[in-house]
Amino acid sequence: MHFKRLSALAFALLLGSIQAVSADKPFIAERTINGMSYYPLYDIVAETGVEHSYNPVARRGKLYRREHQAVYLEDCSVMIIDGKIARAKGPVIRHDNEIMIPSSLFEELFTAFFPDRKLVVTKNGASWSAAERPETPPPSGVPGRKTDTGKKAAEHHAPAAAEKIGFIILDAGHGGKDPGAVGKNKLYEKTVTLSVVKKIRSIISKKNPSIKVYLTRDRDVFVELGGRTAFANRKLTNETGGLFVSIHVNASIVPKMDGFETYFLSQTPSNEDARNTAALENNVILIERPGNKKYYDDVYQTEALMITTQIQKESSDLAEAIQDSLSKKIKTSPSRGVKTADFQVLRGSLMPAVLVETGYITNEKELKLLATGEYQDTIARSVADGIFRFLSSYNSK
Numbered sequence: 001m002h003f004k005r006l007s008a009l010a011f012a013l014l015l016g017s018i019q020a021v022s023a024d025k026p027f028i029a030e031r032t033i034n035g036m037s038y039y040p041l042y043d044i045v046a047e048t049g050v051e052h053s054y055n056p057v058a059r060r061g062k063l064y065r066r067e068h069q070a071v072y073l074e075d076c077s078v079m080i081i082d083g084k085i086a087r088a089k090g091p092v093i094r095h096d097n098e099i100m101i102p103s104s105l106f107e108e109l110f111t112a113f114f115p116d117r118k119l120v121v122t123k124n125g126a127s128w129s130a131a132e133r134p135e136t137p138p139p140s141g142v143p144g145r146k147t148d149t150g151k152k153a154a155e156h157h158a159p160a161a162a163e164k165i166g167f168i169i170l171d172a173g174h175g176g177k178d179p180g181a182v183g184k185n186k187l188y189e190k191t192v193t194l195s196v197v198k199k200i201r202s203i204i205s206k207k208n209p210s211i212k213v214y215l216t217r218d219r220d221v222f223v224e225l226g227g228r229t230a231f232a233n234r235k236l237t238n239e240t241g242g243l244f245v246s247i248h249v250n251a252s253i254v255p256k257m258d259g260f261e262t263y264f265l266s267q268t269p270s271n272e273d274a275r276n277t278a279a280l281e282n283n284v285i286l287i288e289r290p291g292n293k294k295y296y297d298d299v300y301q302t303e304a305l306m307i308t309t310q311i312q313k314e315s316s317d318l319a320e321a322i323q324d325s326l327s328k329k330i331k332t333s334p335s336r337g338v339k340t341a342d343f344q345v346l347r348g349s350l351m352p353a354v355l356v357e358t359g360y361i362t363n364e365k366e367l368k369l370l371a372t373g374e375y376q377d378t379i380a381r382s383v384a385d386g387i388f389r390f391l392s393s394y395n396s397k
C-alpha cells in the first residue's frame with residue numbers, strides 16, 4: 001500500500017516533467033525586425049489567453065488578466081503595467097499590419113500578469129510552465145534551471161533606476177481653427193502661447209544644447225489634445241526621460257481676475273476656479289473629430305487613474321519650481337499658486353507634465369502685458385529657469 005502510493009506520486013512527478021518538455025508546451029516565436037527583438041501581439045494573446053482591447057483613434061491597446069492591466073501605444077517605447085512604467089529600447093511597432101511588442105516589454109508583462117509561472121526565454125522564443133507553481137518550494141540548494149533563466153531575464157531587462165531627462169516637450173496651447181481665449185483687442189491665446197514657447201526653446205537651447213527641445217506645434221496649426229501627449233510619449237525610451245510643459249493664457253467672466261498659476265493633473269480640482277480653467281481648456285474637444293469626445297470620456301478616464309504616483313509627485317515638483325520662478329520675476333501680477341485640475345492635454349502623459357496659465361487675457365492690464373514681447377520674454381525666462389531648477393534636482397538624485 002505504502003509502496004503503491006509512492007509509485008503513484010513518482011508517476012505523477014514523471015508525468016509532470018514530461019508535460020513540461022513536451023511539444024504541447026506554450027511557445028511564442030521571437031521575431032527580429034531591424035535588429036530589435038519582438039513578439040507578435042496576436043501570438044501573445046492567443047498563447048497566454050490574456051484579454052486585449054484596442055482603440056484605433058489613439059492607436060492604444062490594453063491587455064488584461066484578472067486584476068492586472070497593461071497599456072501600450074503604437075510607436076511608444078514604454079508600457080504601463082499595473083500602474084508602473086516599463087521601458088524598452090525601441091517602440092511597439094506595426095509590421096505587416098501586425099502589432100509587435102518588444103521582447104523586454106513582453107517579459108515584464110508576463111512576469112506581472114503571471115506571477116505564479118516561470119517564463120523561459122531562449123534565442124528562438126519564449127515558453128513557460130503551464131502549471132501553477134507548486135506551493136512547496138523545490139529542494140533547497142538545487143535551484144531549478146527555469147528559475148535561474150527567468151531571474152536572469154528579469155535582471156537583464158530591468159529598467160534603469162533613474163534615467164536622465166533628455167528632452168523637453170513645449171506645448172503651445174491651441175492653434176489653427178482653435179484660437180483659445182480671445183482678448184478685447186483681438187489678441188489670441190494661440191498667438192501668445194506660440195510666441196512664448198519659441199522663446200523658451202531658444203533659452204533652453206542656448207543654456208543647455210544637450211537637452212533636446214520639441215514643440216508640439218511650431219506654427220499656427222490645429223493639433224488635437226490627445227495627439228500632443230502621444231507625441232511626447234513617443235520620444236520616451238528606456239534611456240531617455242522627458243518633461244511636458246504646456247503654455248496657456250487664462251480667461252474669466254470676471255474682468256478683474258488676474259495672475260498666473262501652474263497646474264498638474266489630478267481628478268480632484270484645487271477649487272472652483274481650477275475646475276473652470278480646466279473646463280475652458282478642455283472645450284477644444286468639441287471641435288476635434290466627432291469620435292474623440294466619447295473616446296476621451298471612456299478611455300482616458302480610466303487611464304488618467306493609471307498615472308503613477310511617482311509621475312504625479314514629479315509633476316508637482318516641476319509645477320512648484322516653475323511657479324516659484326514666475327513669482328520671483330513677475331511683480332505686476334499676483335501668483336495664484338500651484339493647483340491641480342483635470343486637463344485633457346496632461347492626461348495619459350508618461351512623464352512629468354504641467355500646464356502654465358500665464359495670465360488673464362480678460363484682464364485689461366494683463367492683456368496689454370501679454371501682447372508685448374518683453375513680458376513674453378519674462379514669462380519664457382521664468383519657465384525656463386523653473387525647468388532648469390527641476391532638472392538640477394532631478395538629475396542629481
Ligand SMILES: [Zn+2]
Nearest residue numbers: 173180248249
Ligand atoms: Zn488655453
